Amino acid sequence: MTEKRKRELKKLLKELKKVKGRHTELVSLYIPAGSNLADVVNQVRSEQATAENIKSKQTRKNVVAALEKMLQFLKQFREVPKNGLVLFCGNVSPVEGKEDIRLWAIEPPEPLKTKIYWCDQEFVLEPLEGMVEEKETYGLIVLDGSEANIGLIKGKQIKPLRHIESNVPGKTSKGGWSQQRYQRIREQAIHDFLKKIGEQASQLFLEQKNLKGIIIGGPGPLKEEFAEGDFLHYTLKQKILGIKDTSYANEYGLEELVKRSEDLIKEAAIMEEKEILNQFFTELQKEGLAIYGYEKVNEALEKGAVDTLLISEDFDMVRVKLKCQCGAEDERDVKKEEMLNQLCKNCGSKMQVVSKEDLAEILEEKATNYGTKVFIVSTETQEGIQFRNFGIGAILRYKI
Ligand SMILES: [Zn+2]
Structure with missing residues (x-):
């Protein structure tokens, strides 16, 4: 589909x-x-x-x-x-x-x-x-001083991947340690624990092809320490969308984290759209790598020159083959809703639709053949509304 x-x-x-x-x-x-x-x-x-x-x-x-x-x-x-x-x-x-x-x-x-x-x-x-259902994937980590859980959210499904127990001792010394020395041992244990979480999460998340972002949660301040430190692989650290308080660091904590992160996930989609469209408009202004309109985009696609194909969700043009009772035939690109109201240039009567093709679908299918990314632009952001007038656009791999 x-x-x-x-x-x-x-x-x-x-x-x-x-x-x-x-x-x-x-x-x-x-x-x-x-x-x-x-x-x-x-x-x-x-x-x-x-x-x-x-x-x-x-x-x-x-x-x-x-x-x-x-x-x-x-x-x-x-x-x-x-x-x-x-x-x-x-x-x-x-x-x-x-x-x-x-x-x-x-x-x-x-x-x-x-x-x-x-x-x-x-x-x-x-x-x-x-x-x-969106099959987009987000990485989840919940942690506190005693345990950590790593998981994924794919569409609506939460998948717990790994549970890690910590060896971090309690806050106060029980044995004969001096408080200072005890504190040092404890800090080392925390560092080791965070490092272990980071290594395991990095390994698990790097395997994901289409990881859109990472969300971190937990009851205490350790989650901030984890997010700010260099525990995750640097490419993953850039994908951290946010940090949320949760009551638990167990598997239930993962569910809690998802419930509390709906705003972050929505925000991430909006940010992605804004970024792509800003790139499009900037390129357009300097007459660089942006083009628009069905014919131009189609031509560029066939050359394999399109990096990202952009389609406004409002775009609804169809290419129709029309036939008239007087015998005249025509092919037109029209809005779907106007398809049935096409008049014959020859005799003025209403023409019959012989066949129709959705222009956006033609392009999208071509895009798949050339490894071109397809991005459907919403009408929910300022940029998306601005893009609506273009209908169809593309960011090119190279100038043509
Ligand atoms: Zn006619």
Whole structure:
């Protein structure tokens, strides 16, 4: 799946998450890849018959209507799409007794294996959410004087990797040591402990291909000492996003750290976008390594000259082949929403769309072939909003 499609699907899922039914009348239907369409239709019909038994009149009416809408929608298919199909349908009107039955259809980006039929006050979104989940990786370290835990967060999953016990003695001497000498021994033990954490964390994190950042936590002041000292490999030290207080340094501490670091992770994504776009705008100003516009970027991609391809998440141009009843044919790059309103230059009537290609997807697929990085630009930062006017841009490897 292209980054662009992933982004769009994510947006849609976010919207669907907000949809609430007044009763258990929102229907989710997951049709696995390889299903027989006739069987699916029969199943929906039989669910519709069952729904006639729902006690509440309003709910019954809405569920039956939602299933009817699904059945009508399924008529346009000859077979189940390659990866399966997901339908969400139900009355979304916030007003009791009013009807606003909407249907959403999603062809999953990966072959769907789960079969679900479910009525609820909200839609079942988890299987699709799992498919678009960010697989970005962050390193986690929690520590205090007695232990340390190293882990990763990948998407929403926390993976504990290593547990290290310390040999650091308590704060006050118990034996016959002089307090001063005891303090020195203790400091040495702390240093050794931090060094060990640093070595092990460095080894584990350097193995990660796409480590976006590192977050450090723990209950005491030792975490600051660790973060500020030279315990982590220097390339990793630069990736420290922040330090957070947690109540524990055990595995539970890792979870706690993630909960408290949502802001840091969000901030890191924003920073990355700002950095890339600042580079783009600077290069553009000095007429250096930045270009924009579909044709130019496409040409540069084919030369293998693009380092980073930038696509605004708002970019929605499609290349359409059009045909008119008068016989005229045309190919145009237009906004998706204007695709169906193209008029013939010859006779002025509305033209028919013969085929369409998503321009961003064409470029993204090309990018993969040339080892070009793809960056989808949000519209949530100042720079991102500014970039929206360019739609598509690129930072080049060399000037062409
Ligand atoms: Zn015409």
